[in-house]
Amino acid sequence: METPLTANIQPGRRPPDIKAYRQAGGYRALREAVLKMRPEEVTQAVKDANLKGRGGAGFDAGLKWSFVPMGEKAAGPKYVAVNADEMEPGAFKDRLLMEGDPHQLIEGTALESYAIQADVAYIFLRREYHLAARLLQQAIAEAYDSGCLGQGILGSDYSLDIHLHISGGRYMSGEETGMLNAIEGRRANPRAKPPYPQVSGLWGNPTVVNNVETVCNLPHIVNNGAAWFRSLSLTAEGGTKIYGASGRVRRPGTWELPMGTPLRELVEEHAGGMQEGYRLRGIIPGGASTEFLTPAQLDVKMDFASVEAAGSRLGTGTIIVLDDRSCPVGMTLNLEQFFLRESCGWCTPCWGGLQYAVELLAGIEAGAGRMEDLDTLDSLAAMLAPGHTFCALAPGAAEPLGSALRYFREDFERHIREQRCPWSS
Amino acid sequence: MLSKEEMQEIEVEAARYETRQAAAIDAMRIVQDRRGWVSDEAVRDLAGFLDMSPAELDGVASFYNQIFRRQVGRHVIQVCDSVSCWLMGYEPLRERLIRMLGAGMGETTADGRFTLLPVVCLGACDRAPVMLVDEDLHTNIDPDQLDTILDKYR
Structure with missing residues (x-):
C-alpha cells in the first residue's frame, strides 16, 4: 500500500x-x-x-x-x-x-x-x-x-x-x-x-x-x-487520506490509508477497538462540525460522497469516538460551548442561537431541563442550519446538535425526567 | 515607545503585504513576544506606526485570543477544553489546576507566576488531555503529575 x-x-x-x-x-x-x-x-x-x-x-x-x-x-x-x-x-x-x-x-x-x-x-x-x-x-x-x-x-x-x-x-x-x-x-x-x-x-x-x-x-x-x-483510492475520490481517531479507543493516532477506507476498519483495526470496559456509543467522523454516526453505520466508506450519503460529512477524517461512560448531553454541551465561544458575532442566528442552545443544554445537563426545551433545541438546530448565516460556523454547530438530539433522544429525556445527569456520580 | 528592534521586525513583516495594516497582527505578536502583553500605550504606538487609528487596532486586537490586552503571568498555561480532551479527562485536569494555582480560568496567580487560560483543540487529540505551557506542548497529562510538569516553570 x-x-x-x-x-x-x-x-x-x-x-x-x-x-x-x-x-x-x-x-x-x-x-x-x-x-x-x-x-x-x-x-x-x-x-x-x-x-x-x-x-x-x-x-x-x-x-x-x-x-x-x-x-x-x-x-x-x-x-x-x-x-x-x-x-x-x-x-x-x-x-x-x-x-x-x-x-x-x-x-x-x-x-x-x-x-x-x-x-x-x-x-x-x-x-x-x-x-x-x-x-x-x-x-x-x-x-x-x-x-x-x-x-x-x-x-x-x-x-x-x-x-x-x-x-x-x-x-x-x-x-x-x-x-x-x-x-x-x-x-x-x-x-x-x-x-x-x-x-x-x-x-x-x-x-x-x-x-x-x-x-x-x-x-x-x-x-x-x-x-x-x-x-490509490478505494472509491472514485482520488488519493490517500490521513485518518485519525481520538477518544476511548485502544490506540488513538493517525494513519495514511486509501481514501474510502471503511469506518469499521479505522475503529476496530487501526485504533484497536474500544478500551477495556468501554462500549461504543457514537462517532463524529470528521471534527466537531460533523454529524454523529451510530454504531450501526460502521460500514460507511470514509470518503466525502459516502459519509454524506450516510447523513454526515467526512470533514477532516479524524474521528471522535463517544463511549458509553461519557454523557452524550455533556459532550453536545461541550461542542456547542466551543461554537458559541468561537462565533464572531457577525450573524444573529449564530451568536443568538448558540447562546440560547448552550443555556438550554447546560440546564438539561445540570438537572433543570424541561421536555419542551428539546423542541426549542430542535428548532434552534434548524435555525443554525445552512442558509441563514454568512459562513459555515453555525451550520457546523447545527450538525452535532441536530444529530445528538436525534440519536441520543432517550438520554436527553432521561436527564429531564430524573432532573440529573445519569453519568455524574 | 516602540524599540528600534521592534520597528525593524515589524517593517520586515509589513513588506510582505500590500498594506501596512496587514502587519497589525504580526506587529502585536512582536511586541507581545518582548513585553509579555500589548498595553494601551503599545496599541497607540503601533497604530501610529501602521497608519491606523488606535480604536481600529484595538478592534483587531480584541478579536484574537492569542493577543493579550491584559498583563499575564511569567508563564501562560493554555488548557485544551475541546471535545476529545473533554472525553479524556479535561474536567478533572482543570479542577486540579485551579486548586493548585489558586487561580481560575482567565486569572493570574498571586505571585505572578502563571496565567491560566482555556484554548481550542491543540491538534494533539490522540494524546489527550493536553495543555500548552508557553511554547511547550504537554500530552497525556495525568493530574497527579502536574506538580512535576509545572516545577520547571519558575
Whole structure:
C-alpha cells in the first residue's frame, strides 16, 4: 500500500532538511512543472486526479483553481493562502504533515501557486503550533537558498514568494473568507460570497485558499499522474487520506490509508477497538462540525460522497469516538460551548442561537431541563442550519446538535425526567 | 515607545503585504513576544506606526485570543477544553489546576507566576488531555503529575 504523504515522516525524529527531501525525490515535481508544464496543465492534472479539498468541505481542488482569471490580461497580483489554521476540535492531521515533512508543504504550495500564476503565497499557521512554525521558517529559508523559491524558480521565469503568517488565534481565522480578513490585519469576520475569493480575495485580488493536506498531495500528483493518484483510492475520490481517531479507543493516532477506507476498519483495526470496559456509543467522523454516526453505520466508506450519503460529512477524517461512560448531553454541551465561544458575532442566528442552545443544554445537563426545551433545541438546530448565516460556523454547530438530539433522544429525556445527569456520580 | 528592534521586525513583516495594516497582527505578536502583553500605550504606538487609528487596532486586537490586552503571568498555561480532551479527562485536569494555582480560568496567580487560560483543540487529540505551557506542548497529562510538569516553570 502506497503512503506518499507520510513516506518521509518518522515520528519522533527531525523532518528531512532540503538535502534529504531532494534525495527522496523532492522538488522534482516543481522543477518539472515550472520548466515543462503550462499552468493550465497542472490544474488539469489535479482535476483529473479528482482531488477533493481535505479541509473538510471536500470541494474539487482543480475546479476551485479553474475560477481564477488566467492569461496575460488577468488582473494581478494573485495570491495563494494555505490554510494551516488547524483548529477544528478533534482534528490533528495537518500538525503531522507540517512537523513531519515541511518541504512537502512548501513544494505543494509552490505548485499550486504556479498553477494559478500567483505572485505571493501565505501559509496561515495557528499561533499555538510553535514547532511547526520553527520547522516551516527553516524550510522556507532553505528553499530560497537553493533557488526553489524567489526570483526565477529553478531556472524558470516563474517567481514566487512564500511567507509564513502566524495567526492571532480564533477558530474563525480558519474560515476561508475570515482568513482573508485576518491576513489583511482585520477582525476575522466572514465575507459575503459571491464574489468568490478566486476572483476577489486578498485586497480584492484573485486568491485561492486550500488546506495543508490538499496541498501536500500536489507534488505526488504531478510526479506520478492522475491515474496513479486515483488508483490509490478505494472509491472514485482520488488519493490517500490521513485518518485519525481520538477518544476511548485502544490506540488513538493517525494513519495514511486509501481514501474510502471503511469506518469499521479505522475503529476496530487501526485504533484497536474500544478500551477495556468501554462500549461504543457514537462517532463524529470528521471534527466537531460533523454529524454523529451510530454504531450501526460502521460500514460507511470514509470518503466525502459516502459519509454524506450516510447523513454526515467526512470533514477532516479524524474521528471522535463517544463511549458509553461519557454523557452524550455533556459532550453536545461541550461542542456547542466551543461554537458559541468561537462565533464572531457577525450573524444573529449564530451568536443568538448558540447562546440560547448552550443555556438550554447546560440546564438539561445540570438537572433543570424541561421536555419542551428539546423542541426549542430542535428548532434552534434548524435555525443554525445552512442558509441563514454568512459562513459555515453555525451550520457546523447545527450538525452535532441536530444529530445528538436525534440519536441520543432517550438520554436527553432521561436527564429531564430524573432532573440529573445519569453519568455524574 | 516602540524599540528600534521592534520597528525593524515589524517593517520586515509589513513588506510582505500590500498594506501596512496587514502587519497589525504580526506587529502585536512582536511586541507581545518582548513585553509579555500589548498595553494601551503599545496599541497607540503601533497604530501610529501602521497608519491606523488606535480604536481600529484595538478592534483587531480584541478579536484574537492569542493577543493579550491584559498583563499575564511569567508563564501562560493554555488548557485544551475541546471535545476529545473533554472525553479524556479535561474536567478533572482543570479542577486540579485551579486548586493548585489558586487561580481560575482567565486569572493570574498571586505571585505572578502563571496565567491560566482555556484554548481550542491543540491538534494533539490522540494524546489527550493536553495543555500548552508557553511554547511547550504537554500530552497525556495525568493530574497527579502536574506538580512535576509545572516545577520547571519558575
